[in-house]
Amino acid sequence: MGTPTARGEGEPAADFVNQLRAVGYYDMALAYLDRLDQYPGVDSAYVTTVPLEKAQTYIDSAVAARSVDRRDELFSNAETELQAFLKNHPSNPRASEARSQLGKLRMFRASQFMTDDANSTNRRKARELYQAAADTFDSIIADLKGRLQKMQGAKIDPKKEPEKAARRDQYRFEFLMAQHNAGEARLMSAETFEDPTKDATKQLNEALQIYTDLSEKYNSYVQGANAYYSRGRVEKTLGKRDEAYGSFSRMLEQADVDELREAKIGAATELIDLILSEEENDYQEAITIGTPIQRSLRPNEEKSQGAQSLRVALARAYLAKSKDKKNTKANERKRAVSDARKLLLQAKKIPGSHEEETIGLLADLGIDAAATEETAEMPTADDPKNFEEALVSARQVFQTVQTISEQIDALKKQGGQKEQVQPLEDSISAARQTGIVILSRGLSMIRPDTDTTAINEARQFLAYLLLQNKNYRDSYVVGRFLSQFAPGSETGLSGGLIALNSAQQIIATEGTGGDFWVEEIKSLGDYLVEKWPDNPKAASAKGISIVMAMEKGNLDEAKRLIDAMPNGPEQAKFRRLLGQLYWNDSLKLRREDKPQEADKLLGIASTELTGGLEQISGGLVDEEAMKAAVILAKIHLKRDQPNDAVKALDHPKYGAITVLKKLSAPSDDFLFDLYRTELQAVVGKMTSSGGNQEKLLERASKTIDNLQKTAADAEGKKKLVGTFRVLASDIQEQIKNAPPARQEQLIDAFNVFLSRIATIADDDVTLLWVGQTMLGMAESAIPPGQNKAGGQAAELLTTAIETFKTLKQKPNASDTIPFMLGKSLRLQGKYSASLSEYREILAKKPTMIDAQEEGALAYEQWAATLAPKYRPSAYKAALSGGKKGIIWGWGKISQMTQRNPAFRDRFFRARYHVALCRFEQGQAADDKRVIQQAARDITSLSALYPEMGGANQYREFNALLKKIQVALGENPEGLPPPA
Numbered sequence: 013m014g015t016p017t018a019r020g021e022g023e024p025a026a027d028f029v030n031q032l033r034a035v036g037y038y039d040m041a042l043a044y045l046d047r048l049d050q051y052p053g054v055d056s057a058y059v060t061t062v063p064l065e066k067a068q069t070y071i072d073s074a075v076a077a078r079s080v081d082r083r084d085e086l087f088s089n090a091e092t093e094l095q096a097f098l099k100n101h102p103s104n105p106r107a108s109e110a111r112s113q114l115g116k117l118r119m120f121r122a123s124q125f126m127t128d129d130a131n132s133t134n135r136r137k138a139r140e141l142y143q144a145a146a147d148t149f150d151s152i153i154a155d156l157k158g159r160l161q162k163m164q165g166a167k168i169d170p171k172k173e174p175e176k177a178a179r180r181d182q183y184r185f186e187f188l189m190a191q192h193n194a195g196e197a198r199l200m201s202a203e204t205f206e207d208p209t210k211d212a213t214k215q216l217n218e219a220l221q222i223y224t225d226l227s228e229k230y231n232s233y234v235q236g237a238n239a240y241y242s243r244g245r246v247e248k249t250l251g252k253r254d255e256a257y258g259s260f261s262r263m264l265e266q267a268d269v270d271e272l273r274e275a276k277i278g279a280a281t282e283l284i285d286l287i288l289s290e291e292e293n294d295y296q297e298a299i300t301i302g303t304p305i306q307r308s309l310r311p312n313e314e315k316s317q318g319a320q321s322l323r324v325a326l327a328r329a330y331l332a333k334s335k336d337k338k339n340t341k342a343n344e345r346k347r348a349v350s351d352a353r354k355l356l357l358q359a360k361k362i363p364g365s366h367e368e369e370t371i372g373l374l375a376d377l378g379i380d381a382a383a384t385e386e387t388a389e390m391p392t393a394d395d396p397k398n399f400e401e402a403l404v405s406a407r408q409v410f411q412t413v414q415t416i417s418e419q420i421d422a423l424k425k426q427g428g429q430k431e432q433v434q435p436l437e438d439s440i441s442a443a444r445q446t447g448i449v450i451l452s453r454g455l456s457m458i459r460p461d462t463d464t465t466a467i468n469e470a471r472q473f474l475a476y477l478l479l480q481n482k483n484y485r486d487s488y489v490v491g492r493f494l495s496q497f498a499p500g501s502e503t504g505l506s507g508g509l510i511a512l513n514s515a516q517q518i519i520a521t522e523g524t525g526g527d528f529w530v531e532e533i534k535s536l537g538d539y540l541v542e543k544w545p546d547n548p549k550a551a552s553a554k555g556i557s558i559v560m561a562m563e564k565g566n567l568d569e570a571k572r573l574i575d576a577m578p579n580g581p582e583q584a585k586f587r588r589l590l591g592q593l594y595w596n597d598s599l600k601l602r603r604e605d606k607p608q609e610a611d612k613l614l615g616i617a618s619t620e621l622t623g624g625l626e627q628i629s630g631g632l633v634d635e636e637a638m639k640a641a642v643i644l645a646k647i648h649l650k651r652d653q654p655n656d657a658v659k660a661l662d663h664p665k666y667g668a669i670t671v672l673k674k675l676s677a678p679s680d681d682f683l684f685d686l687y688r689t690e691l692q693a694v695v696g697k698m699t700s701s702g703g704n705q706e707k708l709l710e711r712a713s714k715t716i717d718n719l720q721k722t723a724a725d726a727e728g729k730k731k732l733v734g735t736f737r738v739l740a741s742d743i744q745e746q747i748k749n750a751p752p753a754r755q756e757q758l759i760d761a762f763n764v765f766l767s768r769i770a771t772i773a774d775d776d777v778t779l780l781w782v783g784q785t786m787l788g789m790a791e792s793a794i795p796p797g798q799n800k801a802g803g804q805a806a807e808l809l810t811t812a813i814e815t816f817k818t819l820k821q822k823p824n825a826s827d828t829i830p831f832m833l834g835k836s837l838r839l840q841g842k843y844s845a846s847l848s849e850y851r852e853i854l855a856k857k858p859t860m861i862d863a864q865e866e867g868a869l870a871y872e873q874w875a876a877t878l879a880p881k882y883r884p885s886a887y888k889a890a891l892s893g894g895k896k897g898i899i900w901g902w903g904k905i906s907q908m909t910q911r912n913p914a915f916r917d918r919f920f921r922a923r924y925h926v927a928l929c930r931f932e933q934g935q936a937a938d939d940k941r942v943i944q945q946a947a948r949d950i951t952s953l954s955a956l957y958p959e960m961g962g963a964n965q966y967r968e969f970n971a972l973l974k975k976i977q978v979a980l981g982e983n984p985e986g987l988p989p990p991a
Contacts (some may be wrong), residue, residue: 025058027672028781029065033651038073042066055913062108063097066090071117079604079847087121090451108152108186112193115148135204149194156187167772189237195222195242199249208249220246227259234271236279237263241275257286264301273310277318280305284325288332296867300327306355317735320359320366327355329375353377399462399470402454406473409447416638418439447477468494468503475510484521488514492536493811499543508540534573558586567593571620579627587624587642591617595643598650611651618647625666635682641668647690661690684722684731709819726806747972759793760806767811779819780828786812787836799873800841812836829851831863838866843874847894854898861918862908867899872929875936883936885955890929924968931976940980947976950987958990966990 025048025619032041045062067090075087094114098107118767122141125134163180170177198219202212209216223243230236244259254574263279266272284298304327307320313319330352333346352373359370397401415517420436451474471494478487494507506692515529515536561570570590577583594617601610621644628637641660646670648657661669668686672678698708763786795800800808816833819825834849850867853860868890875886893901900908906922909915932944950973953960960966966987974984 019816024064026298028067030606033072036076036882038069038076041069045069046984048491055512055749060101060104061097061106063093063100064106064113067093067110067113067117071113077603078167078600082604084124086118086120091117091121093426108156111148111152111155112186112190115145115152115193115197118142118145118148119193119200122204137208139201139204142197142204146194146197146201149190149197151919152190153187153194156183156190158269159183160187162344184233188230188233189221191226192235192239192242195219195226195239195246198222199242199246202249211253212739214248216250218248220250227262237266237272238275240266242277244279249284253286253290257283260286263306268308272335273313274316274318277305277313277316277322277329281318281322281325284322284329288325288328295329295332299326299333302326302329315362317364317366320362320364320370322367323355324370324373324468325803325854327352329924330355331373331376343850375609396454396457398452399454399457400466402450402457403466403473405450406447406470408455409443409477410473411442412443413447416443420606424904436666444477444481448474448481448483451477452566460911465503468498468501468507472497472503472506472510475507477516479517481522482517484514484517487511488518488532495536495540495543504545505540505544508536510541512536524653527875560687562590562593565597581627581629584624587620587627590623591619591621592640592643594620595647595738614647614651618651621647625663628666635678638668638678638686639668639682641666642689644685646695648698649689649692653694654693657689658697662691680722683718686798687715687722691719759789761810763804763811776819777824779815783815783819783832783836787832787839788814790839791834794839796859797875799839801839809836810842827857827860827863831860831866834863834870835866838870838873841877843870845897846870851894851898852910857907858898858900859908861905861915864900864905865918865922867894868902868905868925871899872925872932875929875932880936884933884939887929887933887936891926891933902929917961917965920957920965924948924965924972927972927976929967931972931979943976947973947980950976954987958988960990961989 025044029041032038032044045066049059061534069091070086070090074083077083077086086567094117097104097110101107104110106481118141122138124147125138125141126614160180161174163183167296168176168180175877187303196219198215202208202219204262205211213725220243223239223246226236226239227243231240238990239825240259240263244256245261247253247256247259259281260283263272263275266276280302284302286299287294287301302322302325306322309319330348333340334348337345340348356370356374356377359366360374365785378543396405413855414438416436420440423433423436448539451470455470455474463705471490471888475487475490475494478484478490490508491509491511491514495504498507500505501715512533515533519529558570558573561567561573567590570586570593574583574586576589577586597609598613598617601607601613621640625641625644626638641663645657647662648654648660659667661667664670670689671688691708694708694712694715698712715925766805786808789799790805790812793803793805793808810979813833813836816829816836820829820833830849830853834846834853837843837846837849847867847870849872852862853863854867857863871886871890871894875883875890878886889899889901890902893904902922902925906919906926909919909922927946930949931943934944949970954969974986977984977986
């Protein structure tokens with residue numbers, strides 16, 4: 013019959029883990045993997061790869077981490093798991109995958125050191141990791157090379173032996189990838205030196221040898237073809253210009269397929285760089301090489317770093333052409349400048365390593381380096397004769413801008429295309445420039461007798477045009493001057509508001525000098541409130557100071573400004589907003605593993621939110637305030653204060669549950685968050701022994717109903733199931749440590765959640781989790797020494813059985829389902845039905861040891877419930893199997909597991925039950941010889957295995973032997989002590 017498998021096939025553990033990772037439940041995935049060996053029915057091959065799966069989970073979690081320290085910790089954990097897997101399972105089929113993953117992980121961690129802060133220490137750390145990655149890839153190469161060499165002599169026909177052919181192709185693919193990665197690791201290691209050509213010749217030469225072999229021997233494969241590009245990079249770094257030129261040229265000769273596109277773009281860029289750095293500076297050859305590839309860029313390549321580097325290199329070639337007056341006509345030089353400018357402006361829109369060079373080249377062309385688009389040339393305007401004429405012209409400019417703007421709006425409403433709209437927008441830009449020039453010249457012509465009102469109007473026009481033209485610093489200066497020159501007037505207020513807007517734009521677009529501009533905004537806001545005390549526009553300026561402080565993350569300053577405001581709705585609203593920001597910062601600190609700082613901010617957030625909510629007058633009717641009330645409840649939950657959370661939600665003045673009916677058409681997202689928070693608060697109160705448990709359970713059920721109404725679509729149901737699972741897990745943890753009286757209450761609540769999940773979930777993985785969890789809870793609720801469930805355990809099993817029956821009816825149901833169903837039926841004392849499930853599994857998979865053990869145990873426990881005259885035959889079935897031999901019984905189980913070290917525990921467990929069943933059989937039949945045989949079963953085993961499988965099993969065997977000896981009328985000496 014062959015060697016029996018340790019675990020049955022069919023447990024969708026891999027799918028479950030992948031699903032958890034896909035939705036970001038990394039901690040739950042790790043917890044599940046840690047307990048995987050406790051779940052029967054999981055493929056033993058998958059169990060051995062748990063470290064590999066944990067490593068992938070750590071990596072996914074690290075990518076999503078927001079803290080650098082947390083990211084590094086997770087990457088370190090991943091590397092530890094990969095090394096453990098390779099150490100303990102060097103010949104595992106996935107060992108090659110694990111080594112490759114380890115190498116790539118090391119390279120990624122090394123790149124982080126070069127990105128974060130490339131100082132000497134970080135460069136050294138990166139270099140060490142790249143070298144470690146290279147060593148890892150070298151080991152993969154050596155291993156796969158040996159495997160491929162063994163296959164060379166074998167004639168594999170892909171049609172007759174597809175599996176062998178696929179394995180050979182897989183080995184070859186992994187071999188080539190490992191070589192490519194080994195070369196890349198060495199090249200990257202070399203680039204950690206300040207001067208690679210001088211200090212990293214060893215690494216560069218090793219990389220060159222690898223890429224040369226790849227490109228020459230395997231250029232019919234993707235990895236070999238791509239190696240021409242990497243080979244050229246190394247040769248260029250080593251100063252081998254001719255060789256590098258040849259390698260890059262051969263890269264461009266390769267087929268234009270997706271897998272080679274990135275390398276071809278890079279090779280074109282490098283070739284242009286080589287050509288332009290030569291004395292001949294053959295820019296035309298560079299343009300001929302780069303232009304076709306630049307024009308063929310695909311949509312998915314337009315924003316790539318390689319595309320921008322190519323554009324910048326090609327722009328340099330055009331600029332070189334524009335400077336060649338000897339061989340190039342004037343119109344060709346002008347066109348070359350235009351082509352270069354167009355390429356540079358395209359590249360400027362995409363951030364990356366090319367930015368500094370791009371800005372410098374644009375500056376050489378006379379284009380503002382800080383601009384995101386090419387600025388229009390300064391339009392010419394006839395010098396106005398005097399100020400009055402300049403003002404009239406400025407008014408005409410405004411009229412022109414207004415007219416063109418209306419035309420643009422009309423075109424857009426009619427579905428006008430970009431090429432129709434763009435010329436009009438260019439006209440507006442030109443008109444603004446004209447207005448700025450005219451007004452600047454006109455204001456320089458004012459006389460002592462010039463009308464002040466007209467001067468202020470001109471300054472208002474100028475400030476506005478400068479703001480629209482994105483000359484924010486100039487518009488700020490003009491606007492602020494106007495506000496101080498015309499205090500109390502509408503024109504002065506308009507200038508002050510333009511200045512405020514300009515300062516905000518400076519912070520948003522430049523990101524520098526933030527502290528200065530925040531102070532400027534605060535100062536200007538105070539000034540406007542002072543000079544225009546009754547104007548709501550001026551009052552709003554004060555709020556801008558607070559908002560700017562908040563946007564900058566200076567919450568303490570925002571709090572100071574809010575505290576200085578008079579009590580009222582505006583202050584209350586800002587308090588609520590501030591409380592939410594402190595809450596967000598607290599969550600961020602907790603993610604960064606700074607619990608003390610996070611708890612401190614929670615206290616401030618609670619104070620601000622409470623103060624902002626208490627200031628509400630006339631009832632809570634808007635969603636903003638209700639969201640603040642929900643966050644206040646969340647803060648209480650985070651501080652382990654569920655009673656206060658419930659009070660916050662039920663508060664007569666601002667409680668979101670209490671005043672929900674006053675809110676018109678609340679969004680489903682808000683309702684989902686509200687009811688989820690309510691459910692967490694109610695469950696928290698239940699698990700902390702607070703309040704009337706019956707009423708709380710009733711409220712929880714009602715809240716679940718409300719939650720279900722907000723989760724109508726598939727995504728909503730997914731979130732809802734996730735919420736229930738988290739709460740059910742929390743209750744499950746509480747049950748473990750609760751006293752018996754509390755356990756009963758918690759199990760009732762637990763049953764409610766899992767039952768609801770079973771009715772909502774439509775995916776097999778979640779349903780299986782419900783069934784398994786119910787089964788596990790029921791099993792733990794059965795008192796020691798009791799085989800049949802009763803009370804709450806029986807209720808849990810009822811839900812589990814219904815869930816397993818539902819899953820069993822689905823197409824392609826795994827063998828795990830009838831196994832779990834059989835176990836649940838056994839624990840309910842329905843032994844005949846339980847055995848039917850095991851026979852169904854074992855008829856197809858007789859070597860599923862889990863099912864064989866469960867079948868023998870069902871016979872054994874059933875025998876104990878039968879009338880005395882039927883017990884001997886029932887115990888015999890437990891020992892020797894049932895009819896037709898489908899269920900083996902404990903005797904054969906012990907035989908089948910004896911010689912396999914992996915089944916050591918199962919072997920001793922089976923021998924214990926052999927002795928126990930034999931003893932019970934002899935007792936039931938009143939046959940002393942059978943009882944004596946039970947004693948010999950133990951003593952003969954002890955002679956072979958004095959340790960009896962371990963301390964716990966030794967104690968069990970010893971206790972059973974003493975019990976048998978007493979039944980035989982002998983002195984209960986038990987087993988001899990182990991050596």
